[in-house]
Amino acid sequence: MPSPFATLPAPPYYVVCFSSIRTEGDNGYGDMAEAMVDLASRQPGFLGVESARGADGFGITNSYWADEISIRNWKKVVDHLAAQSQGRTEWYRHYEVRVAKVERAYSFDKTEQ
Amino acid sequence: MPSPFATLPAPPYYVVCFSSIRTEGDNGYGDMAEAMVDLASRQPGFLGVESARGADGFGITNSYWADEISIRNWKKVVDHLAAQSQGRTEWYRHYEVRVAKVERAYSFDKTEQ
Numbered sequence: 001m002p003s004p005f006a007t008l009p010a011p012p013y014y015v016v017c018f019s020s021i022r023t024e025g026d027n028g029y030g031d032m033a034e035a036m037v038d039l040a041s042r043q044p045g046f047l048g049v050e051s052a053r054g055a056d057g058f059g060i061t062n063s064y065w066a067d068e069i070s071i072r073n074w075k076k077v078v079d080h081l082a083a084q085s086q087g088r089t090e091w092y093r094h095y096e097v098r099v100a101k102v103e104r105a106y107s108f109d110k111t112e113q
Numbered sequence: 114m115p116s117p118f119a120t121l122p123a124p125p126y127y128v129v130c131f132s133s134i135r136t137e138g139d140n141g142y143g144d145m146a147e148a149m150v151d152l153a154s155r156q157p158g159f160l161g162v163e164s165a166r167g168a169d170g171f172g173i174t175n176s177y178w179a180d181e182i183s184i185r186n187w188k189k190v191v192d193h194l195a196a197q198s199q200g201r202t203e204w205y206r207h208y209e210v211r212v213a214k215v216e217r218a219y220s221f222d223k224t225e226q
Binding site: 093 | 117119124128136164166167168169171175202205206207209211216218223
């Protein structure tokens with residue numbers, strides 16, 4: 001299994017915090033989510049993504065980007081796909097997006113202690 | 114059940130993106146996590162928190178703060194507690210922290226479409 005952690009350069013870079021509640025049922029969501037990650041990873045400025053969803057249906061995806069332009073270009077792709085597929089209302093009950101500039105970062109590893 | 118979404122003011126504000134892999138077993142983690150959220154919510158500058166952890170043990174907690182000072186003060190509290198309890202190595206195999214300034218935010222609600 002690949003690491004769930006994104007390998008990122010030193011700050012500054014950007015994060016898009018995407019919090020969502022799913023609708024009931026899959027409605028093609030699984031395939032879409034996989035295709036989206038694949039598509040994002042080939043997008044200019046994409047740095048990495050981390051994602052977690054609990055059994056309650058609430059999930060967080062933090063995607064990391066080189067700059068604001070990359071994020072806006074990616075949003076155009078997503079909006080276009082959503083318009084084509086009517087997927088947004090099929091897949092999500094509610095979501096919140098926050099776009100933020102990462103200023104500093106640090107980590108902890110048990111084996112290094 | 115309370116909403117898993119944080120209710121936040123208009124940007125700018127800060128987000129701390131905390132991604133982690135848990136150790137095996139609870140080791141007091143559940144009680145600690147609950148106590149931490151309770152403690153954070155009484156901390157000056159705390160705006161809200163969102164959290165998701167999947168069955169694979171990978172989780173993301175995004176906490177929202179008014180400014181950098183609030184985050185640094187909160188980190189002092191966490192470091193102090195961690196030093197007291199030796200909890201860090203008990204609870205986490207690995208974690209990554211990114212501190213970022215939220216510049217813009219938007220949302221989507223199915224019922225509003």
